[in-house]
Amino acid sequence: MLKSYVLAGALIATLSGAALAEKMMNRTTDRPSGAMDRSTTETTGAPQFLTTLPQNALLVSNIHEQNIYDPQENKIGEVKDLVVDRSGKISAAIISVGGFLGIGKKDVAVAFSDIKAAERNNKWWLTINATKDELKNATGFRFDKNKGLWTLGGK
Incomplete structure (x- = not known):
């Protein structure tokens, strides 16, 4: 059971990394509503709380x-x-x-x-x-x- 939780956390970390990469690629474009801006959290080290998840994600x-x-x-x-x-x-x-x-x-x-x-x-x-x-x-x-x-x- 613990292994499943660790794997789920790893998948969330992977998805978060993909979201950050997409943000970096689209820096100059307008952000869709609901998109999160990490600029306020990068200096404090606070976690980024998501309001949406990919619809076609594989868990x-x-x-x-x-x-x-x-x-x-x-x-x-x-x-x-x-x-x-x-x-x-x-x-x-x-x-x-x-x-x-x-x-x-x-x-x-x-x-x-x-x-x-x-x-x-x-x-x-x-x-x-x-x-x-x-x-x-x-x-x-x-x-x-x-x-x-x-x-x-x-x-």
């Missing part, structure tokens, strides 16, 4: 522990974790592949940008342009509980 809860499919719609794994870099961008997804009831499974890392999401029957459908065998043959990772991070060395 961490729509990704975390969801099945992932190949282009032929075969289930090839499950998203186990998301890796957020220091700038707040989700850089990788950890996908668990293979095994039965957790025995013989392998965790691999893929670039988050390689995962595509579409909405089907009011549920998010995640795909990646890879086969189950390609994921099984990829470099494995394992979660180091002492360090609290993913390291090379999975099966």
Whole structure:
């Protein structure tokens, strides 16, 4: 449960970073109503409270522990974790592949940008342009509980 909250916070940080980048790109243009100006908060370090969120946003809860499919719609794994870099961008997804009831499974890392999401029957459908065998043959990772991070060395 705590992991889900941490992932949700990371997604919010990512979205906030995107909003800041858009603001910087559109500095000279008129701001739409409801847009927030960070100029008053940048000197105090106070948080920026949002009044709107992107309508087509993908939530961490729509990704975390969801099945992932190949282009032929075969289930090839499950998203186990998301890796957020220091700038707040989700850089990788950890996908668990293979095994039965957790025995013989392998965790691999893929670039988050390689995962595509579409909405089907009011549920998010995640795909990646890879086969189950390609994921099984990829470099494995394992979660180091002492360090609290993913390291090379999975099966």
